[in-house]
Amino acid sequence: MPATRSRFALFAFAAIAALAAFAAPAPEKDVFEFVPEGGRTLLAKAFAGRVPAEDVRAIIGGKHTSVEWIADLRARENALPALKRLDDKQRRTLADYLATNMPLAKPPADPAKADWDKVLPLDGRDMALNYCQGCHIITVVITQDRSKTAWLGTMGKPSHVQIKLTPAQRDALANYLIVNAAIPIDQVPEELRAGGATY
Numbered sequence: 001m002p003a004t005r006s007r008f009a010l011f012a013f014a015a016i017a018a019l020a021a022f023a024a025p026a027p028e029k030d031v032f033e034f035v036p037e038g039g040r041t042l043l044a045k046a047f048a049g050r051v052p053a054e055d056v057r058a059i060i061g062g063k064h065t066s067v068e069w070i071a072d073l074r075a076r077e078n079a080l081p082a083l084k085r086l087d088d089k090q091r092r093t094l095a096d097y098l099a100t101n102m103p104l105a106k107p108p109a110d111p112a113k114a115d116w117d118k119v120l121p122l123d124g125r126d127m128a129l130n131y132c133q134g135c136h137i138i139t140v141v142i143t144q145d146r147s148k149t150a151w152l153g154t155m156g157k158p159s160h161v162q163i164k165l166t167p168a169q170r171d172a173l174a175n176y177l178i179v180n181a182a183i184p185i186d187q188v189p190e191e192l193r194a195g196g197a198t199y
């Protein structure tokens, strides 16, 4: 019966189309979005758009302690408006990052055209995501509330000495974690909550 057959064909076509739509890749959701931004991203945001070259140059050429950087960032809020939107944790994260990484070893030839996300050295978030998930999920790291000594102690354990981070990078990662770890478990995405350790 041709009528039935064509109705079947139509049904089959609709089913395939529906399946294809279902199988189409959903927009990527970044499961690590909950891990707070580090100094690289915060600084790249502060440098985005039309910002005064003298402030950019002063920052990438500056050498200060973290406490001094906090004051410096406050003083530049009008010139670099993204700095106004930093909360206390972000301001300290950025100040610690600047104390570690400035003056920039390889400043870009033309700061106005620099792709800051790529030019700037890794921050604590980058290091945690790149180096702290090989043996256990990031949750083991990012939910802990610890002192700097305790963080450095963990990284110095036999289970962690082989990780390819220099002492300076370990120090910078510890600074990031003191301020940004201790994330309550209910803010960690379900899929990262349990059963992720392979050690």
Ligand code: HEC
Pocket (backbone or CB within 6 Å): 128, 131, 132, 133, 134, 135, 136, 140, 141, 144, 154, 155, 157, 159, 160, 162, 163, 199
């Ligand atoms: C080479 C494998 C490996 C990598 C990579 C790794 N860990 Fe671990 N981690 C372990 C093992 C094994 C344990 C459990 C045994 C122990 O605590 O030594 C552990 C446990 C921990 C714990 C809980 C116990 C403790 O000692 O405090 C923390 C916190 C931790 N890791 C932090 C980190 C951080 C930060 C990084 C990234 C710098 C990292 N881990 C990367 C192997 C690893």
